[in-house]
Amino acid sequence: MVSLARDSSPIVLAMVGLPARGKTSIARKIARYLSWLGHPTRLFNVGNYRRAHLGTAQPHQFFDPNNTEGRQALLGMAMTALDDLIGWLSSGGEVAIYDATNSTRARRNLVIERCQAHGFPVVFIESICNDESIIETNVRETKLRSPDYQGVDPEAALRDFRARIAHYARAYEPLGEPERSYIKIIDVGRQVVLNRIHGYLPARLVPLLMNMHLTPHPIWLTRHGESVFNEKGLLGGDSDLSARGDEYAKNLSAFIRERAGDEHVNVWTSTLRRTIQTARPMTQNHVAWRALDEIDAGVCEGMTYEEIRQQMPEVFNARAADKFRYRYPRGESYEDVIQRLDPLIIQLERQRSPVLVIGHQAVLRALYAYLVDRPAPSCPTLPIPLHTVIELTPTAYACEERRFQLAPAVQGGDSSTAHP
Template identity: 70%
Template sequence: MERAVSGVRSKRVPGERDKATTVLSMVGLPARGKTYIGRRVARYLSWLGHPTRVFNVGSYRRRQIGASQPADFFAPTNKEGRQVLHDLAMTALDDMLAWLREGGEVGIFDATNSTKERRRFVEERCRKEGLPVVFIESFCNDPAVIEANVRDTKLKSPDYVDMDPDAAAQDFLRRIAHYESMYETLDDPNQSYIKIIDVGRQVILNRIHGYLPARLAPLLIDLHVSPRPIWLTRHGQSAYNQHGRIGGDPELSPAGEEYAKHLAEFVRKNAKRDQEVAVWTSTLRRTIQTATKITRSPRTWRALDEIDAGVCDGMTYDQVRIEMPDVWAARSADKFRYRYPRGESYEDVIQRLDPLIIQLERQRSPTLVIAHQAVLRSIYAYLMDRPPGECPSISVPLHTVIQLTPTAYGCEEKRFALPPHVEDQGAGG
């Protein structure tokens, strides 16, 4: 039977149709997580399809004058040092504005921006370019958090390579003290800003307007640096996987049921005894069945359902290629944006996963996500900061657990192939 239905390329969601070029300017003392927040925001917005780039002044400093600068270089009384730092910041600002003129959408100016005078200057420069500015401040006075951030992240930076950890910590604390002596927190009622207090204990929004700044608020509220594994796995082999069919709601094959047992053993072995593992599945039978050896009540999410193959649901790829050559050719040309007739594209999948990503960022316990190939590719792209257009080519084999552990600057990845080994035909979700 011939299915002569042509496909379409997916359109951007309404909020994305009009490009809204924006500057996000970080604010905060050293060791307060500014760079961590800036990179997370960039990763999130890029994943959603907004070209975003971070311009980190510390990186400019290390490239231009070297990494090993003593704490006194940053002292307010060191006029030469202050002038060098000012010039580097202006270079980074100029580069960001040039990038935005060339087609960038969101520029993140990652610097301490610790005085009202500096922030007014940044705002005026951006206003001359017709660009709105939203300041994002990470404000923290918790000594435990600051010390942990110093030792876990700052001492691993290029500034302190091959330096004794205790000596490096003392030097960096002196650097912080220099900045504290002139620091002024955000309090201008006329400025647009988001202030994050004590790593999300309180978040203050002031004059936040527009699609992108408003979209960032839920993410910033839930960001934290608590280490925990995120386990991504496809369901066990299904009847559709055996025959290379797309989509559907089949049950597990005998091999898939065997995988569910091995997955439960993996979780019991790798989760700490005092930690409760959050188990998330789609609403489809094969993911829920895969979770049954771990829990009888997983949290089910429609957002985790496999990409909707529309009129191609239940077909094999060979059938699509032979019976619907136009669909096959169009999808092959752009697998990321191509939308199945009466179905979805990868771009659509990312949009529906957006609220779930916020929930995932909120999790502090180990989380096991049992879902489907296209969905897990999209989540992996977010966590590993891969361009969204690469989603269709990311490897997510059957009967494999992908362990991603968030760190200050990304995610550490490990993969575990569990028995039984099955032939992965790349279909069936």
């Protein structure tokens, strides 16, 4: 498989919006997604610069646009972050995300001028939210836990932050400049507006931004039950489950029913028998995705690692040197797996009810890396043992994780060496 063509020209994605509208959550999701796809991406959060240089205990009056001293201090932090951003892109970065309110035309013009002077195009991403329930949830669950209000009485913090929002709202000028490149996200993906969007990366972000939501729901990742090939230490293939694998399938069904209760669970498998058989005690209505098929070991399918080491030492050594990028002869690399999983990520992002993914070690490593924001090259070393359920619950800024080991035990450990 050949990686998708990509425009490697540096670009700036500049956030726009009032506080508590999800800008930082969106910025982090974009950074996680692009980094996972292999684009060198860095987030520059102006709020972090302010806290680092000016301290965290700034009352709402500091953010009043009529406060000349505060306004100049905030501008200084914004420009310091922008200078660092430009320096990073100039030294080889590809995507820089400028996470700030950028709430006036004057500020956005300044960002454009500074970036374009160095040849870096800017695409603004504005988050608009008119749903008071979403704003209230965002304020209480994220903003009041920020370092700005550490040790502050929650009700006092709530009053102060609402006053801060009101200061920004008085001066706020929504995006509308027809000559600018921008994406507007309204009410967390209910509507997305594009203006002058060109190029590979901005266009690739649109499906992700359209399918975002804040509905909490668990995502369960698990490998299929132990297969006959696992027992023999063979790579790949399309073998049936072993007796222990069958037992795990029953245990998994009971576990998911207990965790999900009456909620509907979307069950996703690969097209290979061992994942479909693992899903069978739970449902006949699973969705089989070819994108979830295990990494293609090419000419090494059906071999053990020891056989590869003895019969194909050049393959064994080359893969050991760079397991993430090495492509099996006539097969795939981890990098290839990530590219074919990209459309599935968009489907995963749009789900609002629980999802159970029954997959394979290499594929689940790639999905896990995306969900918990681990560097893509770390995929080959991420632990995804057999007969274990990984429960991930996405939140605004991270992913909560729990692991459950379900019987039966696997002879000789978890047989993780039986495939990549």
